[in-house]
Structure formats: C-alpha cells, structure tokens
Amino acid sequence: MWKCKKCNEEIEDSFDSCWKCGTEHSGVSSNNPQELKGKKDKTTKDIQAPEKYISTYGTTRTITKLLSFLGWLNIVLGLLISLIVAIKSPLFNWSTLLPAVGGLIIGLHLVISGQIIRATVDSADNTGQILTLLKNRTIK
Ligand SMILES: [Zn+2]
Numbered sequence: 001m002w003k004c005k006k007c008n009e010e011i012e013d014s015f016d017s018c019w020k021c022g023t024e025h026s027g028v029s030s031n032n033p034q035e036l037k038g039k040k041d042k043t044t045k046d047i048q049a050p051e052k053y054i055s056t057y058g059t060t061r062t063i064t065k066l067l068s069f070l071g072w073l074n075i076v077l078g079l080l081i082s083l084i085v086a087i088k089s090p091l092f093n094w095s096t097l098l099p100a101v102g103g104l105i106i107g108l109h110l111v112i113s114g115q116i117i118r119a120t121v122d123s124a125d126n127t128g129q130i131l132t133l134l135k136n137r138t139i140k
Contacts, residue, residue, distance in 0.1 A: 053132040057121040064114045064121070071110030078103015 004018040005027040082100035
C-alpha cells in the first residue's frame with residue numbers, strides 16, 4: 001500500500017497512479033485523463049488536412065449540358081427544316097413554319113430547364129463550399 005501525496009488516498013501497490021486524482025506514485029501530478037484526451041483530439045484535428053469540398057452533382061451537370069445542347073439543336077433544326085420546306089415547296093404555306101415554331105418552343109423549354117437545373121446545382125455547390133469553409137474554420 002502507498003499513500004497518494006495529493007489526496008492522501010490509500011492505493012494498492014499494483015497501481016502506479018492514484019485512481020482518484022491521477023497522481024503517480026512518485027508524486028508527479030498527471031493531468032485529468034479527460035483533459036488529456038481532449039488535448040490529443042485537438043492535435044489530431046490540427047494535423048488533419050483541411051476538408052475539401054467535392055461536388056456530388058457531376059452527373060447532373062453533364063445532363064444539363066446535354067439538355068441545353070439538345071434544346072439549341074431543336075431550335076436550329078426546326079428553323080432549318082422550315083427553311084428547306086419553304087424553299088422547296090412551290091406553294092408557300094404558313095403551315096410550313098410549324099416545325100420551326102414547334103422546334104423553337106421545345107428547344108427553348110429545354111434550354112430554360114437546363115439553366116434552371118444548373119442554377120439549382122450551382123447554389124447547392126456554393127452552399128456546400130461555404131459549409132466546408134465554416135467547418136475548417138471551426139476546427140482551427
Ligand atoms: Zn490521489
């Protein structure tokens with residue numbers, strides 16, 4: 001048996017430090033185990049490289065580009081077909097312009113949809129980047 005130099009607690013010889021206050025047999029006062037653990041955690045976090053934001057919308061971006069492309073293709077093709085029909089047909093009729101109008105409407109819809117999706121993805125990405133920056137700042 002040995003007596004703790006700090007809190008006078010009776011300690012079994014098999015123990016190197018006081019179970020109550022953490023003081024070692026030699027009298028060296030060790031830190032609170034919880035405090036030690038906290039310090040260790042902080043060091044590991046400091047060493048860790050700052051988190052980087054990775055966009056999870058890569059696929060959406062690709063699809064959006066494709067949508068916009070198809071939209072413009074629709075507009076151009078609609079106009080081209082109407083032009084060809086208008087030139088080739090001997091009797092000009094306003095109905096020959098229908099493919100152009102249809103293509104224009106569908107095409108514009110596709111282009112607008114693509115832009116809306118892109119805006120949503122962009123703002124989601126921005127929010128993610130801000131969050132990552134904030135997280136990294138909190139650790140430091
Ligand atoms: Zn003690």
